[in-house]
Structure formats: structure tokens, C-alpha cells
Amino acid sequence: MSLTVVGSIAFDAVETPFGKRERMLGGAATHFALAASFFDQVHVVGPVGDDFGDEEMAVLGTRGTDVSDVERVTGGETFFWAGRYSENLNVRETLDTRLNVFADFEPKLSPASRDADVLFLANIQPDLQLGVREQCERARFVAMDSMDLWINTARESLERVIGRVDCLILNDEEIELLTGAPNLVTAANEVLRMGPDVVVAKQGKYGAALFTADDHFWVPAFPLQTVIDPTGAGDTFAGGFVGFVAAHGDQPLTEGLLRRAMAYGTALASFNVEEFGTERVARLTADEIPERVTQLRRMTHFEDAPVELRD
Amino acid sequence: MSLTVVGSIAFDAVETPFGKRERMLGGAATHFALAASFFDQVHVVGPVGDDFGDEEMAVLGTRGTDVSDVERVTGGETFFWAGRYSENLNVRETLDTRLNVFADFEPKLSPASRDADVLFLANIQPDLQLGVREQCERARFVAMDSMDLWINTARESLERVIGRVDCLILNDEEIELLTGAPNLVTAANEVLRMGPDVVVAKQGKYGAALFTADDHFWVPAFPLQTVIDPTGAGDTFAGGFVGFVAAHGDQPLTEGLLRRAMAYGTALASFNVEEFGTERVARLTADEIPERVTQLRRMTHFEDAPVELRD
Numbered sequence: 001m002s003l004t005v006v007g008s009i010a011f012d013a014v015e016t017p018f019g020k021r022e023r024m025l026g027g028a029a030t031h032f033a034l035a036a037s038f039f040d041q042v043h044v045v046g047p048v049g050d051d052f053g054d055e056e057m058a059v060l061g062t063r064g065t066d067v068s069d070v071e072r073v074t075g076g077e078t079f080f081w082a083g084r085y086s087e088n089l090n091v092r093e094t095l096d097t098r099l100n101v102f103a104d105f106e107p108k109l110s111p112a113s114r115d116a117d118v119l120f121l122a123n124i125q126p127d128l129q130l131g132v133r134e135q136c137e138r139a140r141f142v143a144m145d146s147m148d149l150w151i152n153t154a155r156e157s158l159e160r161v162i163g164r165v166d167c168l169i170l171n172d173e174e175i176e177l178l179t180g181a182p183n184l185v186t187a188a189n190e191v192l193r194m195g196p197d198v199v200v201a202k203q204g205k206y207g208a209a210l211f212t213a214d215d216h217f218w219v220p221a222f223p224l225q226t227v228i229d230p231t232g233a234g235d236t237f238a239g240g241f242v243g244f245v246a247a248h249g250d251q252p253l254t255e256g257l258l259r260r261a262m263a264y265g266t267a268l269a270s271f272n273v274e275e276f277g278t279e280r281v282a283r284l285t286a287d288e289i290p291e292r293v294t295q296l297r298r299m300t301h302f303e304d305a306p307v308e309l310r311d
Numbered sequence: 312m313s314l315t316v317v318g319s320i321a322f323d324a325v326e327t328p329f330g331k332r333e334r335m336l337g338g339a340a341t342h343f344a345l346a347a348s349f350f351d352q353v354h355v356v357g358p359v360g361d362d363f364g365d366e367e368m369a370v371l372g373t374r375g376t377d378v379s380d381v382e383r384v385t386g387g388e389t390f391f392w393a394g395r396y397s398e399n400l401n402v403r404e405t406l407d408t409r410l411n412v413f414a415d416f417e418p419k420l421s422p423a424s425r426d427a428d429v430l431f432l433a434n435i436q437p438d439l440q441l442g443v444r445e446q447c448e449r450a451r452f453v454a455m456d457s458m459d460l461w462i463n464t465a466r467e468s469l470e471r472v473i474g475r476v477d478c479l480i481l482n483d484e485e486i487e488l489l490t491g492a493p494n495l496v497t498a499a500n501e502v503l504r505m506g507p508d509v510v511v512a513k514q515g516k517y518g519a520a521l522f523t524a525d526d527h528f529w530v531p532a533f534p535l536q537t538v539i540d541p542t543g544a545g546d547t548f549a550g551g552f553v554g555f556v557a558a559h560g561d562q563p564l565t566e567g568l569l570r571r572a573m574a575y576g577t578a579l580a581s582f583n584v585e586e587f588g589t590e591r592v593a594r595l596t597a598d599e600i601p602e603r604v605t606q607l608r609r610m611t612h613f614e615d616a617p618v619e620l621r622d
Contacts (some may be wrong), residue, residue: 017493038620063621088487088494176399182328183399183516185534205494206517209531216610220520220529223496244618259613286620293615299527300611302570304604307555309349309597310374 002041003246004113004139005032006132007122007235008102009046009060009070012277013082016089018228024277025056027079028122028145031232034281035239035268036120037063038289039247043113045069045132047101049077059282069113076101089205089230107132114138118246120238121165123147126157133164140249143167143198143242145234151178163195169238172201172209184209185216198258200241202234210262217259220300222270222292229276233269236281240268260293267292313352314557315424315450316343316550317443318433319413320357320371320381323588324393327400329539335588336367338390339433339456342543345592346550346579347431348374349600350558354424356380356443358412360387370593380424387412400516400541418443425449429557431549432476434458437468444475451560454478454509454553456545462489474506480549483512483520495520496527509569511552513545521573528570531611533581533603540587544580547592551579571604578603 010027014020029046036042042065048056052072061067082096107128119136121129121144129144136142142165150158151174158178162168168175168191172184181187188199188211199211205227207220244261251257267289274280321338325331340357347353353376359367363383372378393407418439430447432440432455440455447453453476461469462485469489473479479486479502483495492498499510499522510522516538518531555572562568578600585591 038622039618040621088484173399183535183538185536189536203517206514207529207531209534216534217613218518218531218534218611219613220518220531223520223527223529224494225496225500227494247619256614260616260618263613263615264618286622289620290618297613297615299529302528302530302574302608303567304574304608305571307350307571307575307601308558309600310351311349311597 001117001246001249002043002112003036003118003120003243004043004045004109004116004136005029005036005120005122006045006107007032007124008079009044009048009052010079010081012231013080013096014229014231014276015084016229017085017087019276021276025059026081026232026277028235030060030278031235031272031281032120032122032239033060033065034062034278035236036243036246037065038268038286039243040118042066043069043116045107045109045113047071047073047076047105049073049101050075052078059278062282066112069108069110071108073101083231085230089227109135117141117249118242119143120242121145121161122235126150126154126161130157130161130164133161141166141245141253143169143238145169145238146174148174148177159194162191165196167198167200168196169200169202169241171234172203175199175201200262202237204230208237208262208266210258212255212258215255217255217262219262219266219296222266222296223299224270224274227273230273231277233272236272237265237269239265241265263293263296264289266296312428312557312560313354313423314347314429314431314554315354315356315420315427315447316340316347316431316433317356317418318343318435319390320355320359320363321390321392323542324407325540325542325587326395327540328396328398330587332587336370337392337543337588339546341371341589342546342583342592343431343433343550344371344376345373345589346547347554347557348376349579349597350554351429353377354380354427356418356420356424358382358384358387358416360384360389360412363389370589373593377423380419380421382419384412394542396541400538420446428452428560429553430454431553432456432472433546437461437465437472441468441472441475444472452477452556452564454480454549456480456549457485459485459488470505473502476507478509478511479507480511480513480552482545483514486510486512511573513548515541519548519573519577521569523566523569526566528566528573530573530577530607533577533607534610535581535585538584541584542588544583547583548576548580550576552576574604574607575600577607
């Protein structure tokens with residue numbers, strides 16, 4: 001079994017109250033691949049420029065991730081994003097976005113990438129997502145991300161691709177924006193009617209929620225005393241979640257399996273925010289991960305017992 | 312065993328995207344008492360004006376709540392608050408606050424209120440909270456709420472009363488404001504060093520977190536398709552939480568007991584937001600509550616199992 005991700009590979013300049021980086025490896029596909037590769041063989045599809053070095057490519061190729069579909073555009077520069085976070089990290093201000101090689105990106109998938117069992121369409125223009133989705137006819141599980149920009153400027157295209165995937169992973173407020181529903185439960189149910197069987201609402205520092213036809217599941221973010229840089233947390237979460245699903249293709253995609261995938265995504269995301277960009281996850285080892293899942297389970301567990309109530 | 316709450320009894324004017332009320336029963340002590348009275352005998356202490364009618368007093372006295380310490384100030388008007396909620400209910404704008412009889416409130420506790428086993432100091436000026444706390448020497452568990460206003464204008468008094476209670480229940484952002492810590496985990500740990508053994512962070516629509524010396528617990532808000540008015544949700548949560556603790560005075564105050572209290576607080580708060588003000592909880596019956604706690608447990612549960620990770 002294998003897993004293909006299509007999305008941005010980037011250089012980020014990030015400033016948080018705890019420090020800054022002028023230029024670090026980033027991008028949705030990068031964060032996703034670093035997390036997902038703990039679970040399965042990953043193929044990364046995305047463009048980079050001449051400025052993308054061997055060192056960055058080596059990080060992208062961690063745990064055997066296939067980078068042969070990383071397209072190097074001669075004479076081009078890698079996608080660049082600069083942003084600054086507020087005091088409590090809640091608000092992110094974009095200072096600069098240079099699409100560079102991403103402006104003319106036309107995803108070309110090799111047979112290995114096309115034949116993947118699982119596909120993740122990271123946040124790119126929805127028509128591109130649809131094109132990739134159509135190339136991967138054999139995928140048994142296709143998940144996608146998006147953003148407010150596409151909801152506001154390319155809604156028809158976005159709805160078309162949402163209708164063709166199994167799982168939408170999106171920020172809670174974007175799910176509400178997409179549907180116009182006044183709360184997340186109603187909004188997620190509307191997305192389920194648009195096609196996907198699974199909706200995952202990312203809630204930032206508050207965690208994530210899973211919606212299927214019959215059930216809900218809510219998991220908090222893993223509590224940390226040190227949060228340095230949230231950049232890429234959502235994509236790292238998605239990498240853990242989708243990677244877990246990809247690695248369990250021999251089992252039916254039950255609610256229980258999806259919930260465990262949510263827990264692993266949460267654990268992976270918690271490592272990501274402990275340092276800038278990919279720094280922490282790039283040196284994360286497999287033995288560090290299960291402990292956080294176990295702790296997460298302990299921190300959300302309570303015993304139900306009959307209680308005498310007054311009436 | 313019994314439970315005393317000291318705090319505001321009010322008339323609220325509220326506008327949400329789903330409707331409005333020009334004048335409805337409200338106030339922290341009111342919402343708290345309606346929830347806590349499912350668990351224990353409640354004594355309410357707070358002032359009202361001539362405009363407070365028998366009908367409102369009857370609601371306050373639901374399930375045998377003792378209202379004999381509700382002080383009726385002749386010639387005065389009841390505390391009045393007017394507010395408006397944003398489209399997604401996330402932002403609340405205060406349109407009017409008239410302290411009225413609350414301006415000169417000096418809590419006077421009858422022996423029955425003073426001798427309560429458990430005390431809740433709702434959000435009032437911290438020197439008043441301290442005065443009440445000192446009157447209730449026998450209380451085995453004292454919890455308190457507060458707000459950003461007192462953090463910013465009466466910090467010394469506030470810290471003094473925090474140092475004298477067992478439990479601080481506060482919005483997550485106010486806990487961060489109080490301590491200046493950059494995230495909730497660090498902030499809650501700092502509050503634990505200020506005196507309380509228990510810190511509860513209210514996270515609005517995202518739920519609540521429990522911090523003790525050795526442990527954390529996170530519970531989501533109960534997911535609802537219909538949210539009409541969040542006013543009083545925090546006090547209703549506190550009423551369920553503190554009420555549960557009060558009703559279990561025969562058991563040691565373990566982490567497990569506190570977690571179940573969190574679940575009951577969450578269930579109670581979920582009823583509160585389904586209609587305006589006290590409308591839903593005023594007609595809530597005891598048999599409706601445990602089902603939500605059971606559902607909450609089901610929606611947060613996942614099985615942990617060994618996973619093969621790549622390295």
C-alpha cells in the first residue's frame with residue numbers, strides 16, 4: 001500500500017513571540033509527508049525551484065518518501081510564504097506570499113504516484129485537485145484540504161472536488177463558511193451530504209472533531225507547556241490521520257479505526273508545534289509517538305456511573 | 312450537605328442571530344442555582360430590586376433552592392445587562408450594564424448559607440468574594456469565578472481570594488491573562504501554585520479542561536445542532552460541576568470524581584444554550600441529563616492499540 005500527497009513545498013519565513021526563522025523548509029506536502037511516512041510509503045508531488053537544495057530534498061525524503069515526482073522548475077524559485085503570529089499564537093498575519101513555481105503548477109503523476117492506495121489533496125486550487133483526483137482512479141480513500149480563499153473565489157470548482165473525495169479535512173470556521181451553517185455540527189452534516197463519508201474539523205489549539213454519518217468524535221489538542229510555532233500543524237495532523245488510514249488498508253474503515261487515526265494525527269501535530277517548521281518532526285523517532293496517544297487517551301477518559309439527581 | 316452560591320441575579324436583554332429577548336431572568340447565581348439544584352440543596356445569596364417578581368423568584372427557587380438570602384432592596388432596581396452576539400455566536404458585545412442594586416451589595420449570609428459544605432463565589436468584585444469566603448469557614452470545597460475586569464483593575468484583591476479557594480473556574484483566555492503565561496497548560500500550572508488544588512478552564516464552544524497537580528482532563532462541549540443563546544453557559548457549567556462535587560461529599564475528591572463533575576457540568580451547559588436565558592434549564596428534568604453524559608463519553612472514547620510505525 002502507498003500514499004500520494006499533492007501540494008505545496010515551500011520556504012517559510014516565520015516570526016512568533018518565541019523567535020523567528022528567515023527561511024525554513026515548509027509547505028503542506030512537506031509537513032504531511034514527514035508525518036505520514038511514519039505509517040506508509042509516501043509519494044510527494046509538487047514543484048520546487050532552483051533554490052531548493054539537496055539538504056531540503058533529503059528532509060522531504062525522510063523514511064523513504066519517494067521524491068521522484070517533485071518537479072524541479074529550471075529558472076524558477078520555490079513557493080515562499082512569510083507570516084507572523086500574535087502574542088498567544090491565535091492570530092496569524094500573512095506578510096508575503098510568492099507563488100513562484102507554484103503559479104504554473106500542473107501536477108504530473110508518475111505511475112507509482114497514480115496507483116497509490118490513498119491520496120491526499122493538500123490545499124491547492126480546486127481544479128488542480130480535481131485533475132489529480134481523476135488521475136488516481138484506483139485510490140480507495142481520497143482526502144482533501146482547502147482554505148477560505150477557494151471557498152470565496154472558486155466555490156463551484158471546490159464543490160465539484162468535494163463531491164469526488166471520501167474525506168474533507170478543513171478548519172472548523174472554514175467548514176461553517178463553506179456551508180453557511182451557524183454551527184459546526186450542522187455544517188459538518190451538510191458537507192456529508194455533499195459527498196464525503198468523513199469530515200474532519202481542525203480546531204487549532206482546541207483539537208479536532210470527526211463526523212461520519214452515524215457518529216461524532218472529539219479529541220483535544222495534546223496539551224503542551226511549550227508551543228513555539230504552529231505553522232504546518234494542520235498538515236502534520238492530516239499526515240498522521242491519513243497515514244494511519246493508509247497503513248490499515250487491510251482493515252475495514254470503521255469509526256474505531258478513524259478515531260485512532262485522529263489520535264495519531266493529534267500526537268504528530270503536537271510534536272510539530274514544539275519547534276519551528278519541520279525542525280521537530282524531522283528528527284522525531286517512531287518510539288516517541290505512541291506514548292502521546294496513550295496520554296491523550298488517559299486525558300480524555302472519564303468513568304460514567306449512575307448519579308442520584310434531584311427532581 | 313448543602314451548597315451556597317453568591318453572585319448576580321439579573322435581568323438580561325439579549326440579541327443573537329436567532330432571536331432576541333428584551334428582558335429575561337439571568338445572572339450568574341441564577342444560572343448556577345438552576346443547574347446545581349439537580350445535585351444538592353442550594354442557597355442563593357444576591358440582591359434584587361422591586362422589579363423582581365414572584366414569577367422570577369419561583370424560577371430561582373426551582374428544586375427547593377433556598378431564596379431566603381435573596382435580598383430585596385426597596386426602591387432599587389435589579390442588575391441589568393444587555394448584549395448582542397455575532398453571527399457565529401463567538402463574539403459578545405455588551406450594549407448596556409446597569410449595576411443598580413448590585414452597586415452597594417454587601418453579602419449577608421444567614422447561618423444556613425454560612426454553614427454550607429460547598430461554596431461558589433460567582434463573578435463579583437474580589438473583595439466581596441473574600442468577605443463571603445471568610446464567613447464560610449466550614450466549607451470543605453470553595454470554588455470561584457472571575458473576569459478580565461477584575462484581573463485588570465483589582466489584581467491584588469483577586470490574587471488574595473484565589474489564594475483562599477480550592478478551585479478556580481475561569482475562561483481559558485482569562486487564565487492566560489491572569490498569569491501572563493503564553494499557553495493554557497503553563498498558565499493553569501501557575502494558578503495551581505497560587506493556592507487552588509483544582510483549575511477549570513472554560514473554553515466556550517470548545518469545552519473545558521481540568522488541571523490538578525498530577526493530571527489534565529479535557530472534555531469537549533456537547534455537540535448540538537441548535538445553539539440559540541450562550542448567555543449563562545459558563546455559570547450553568549459551574550453549577551453542574553460544583554453541584555456534582557457538593558453531592559459527593561461522602562467520597563474523596565479524586566481526579567475521577569472531578570472528571571465526572573466536568574462531564575455533568577458540560578451536559579448541563581449544553582441544555583442552557585439550546586434556548587434563551589434560563590428557558591431550557593428551567594424546564595429541564597433530571598431524567599434528561601444522564602443520557603448526554605453517556606453520549607459525551609461515547610463521543611470522546613477511542614481504543615488504543617499497538618501500531619507498527621516506520622522508522
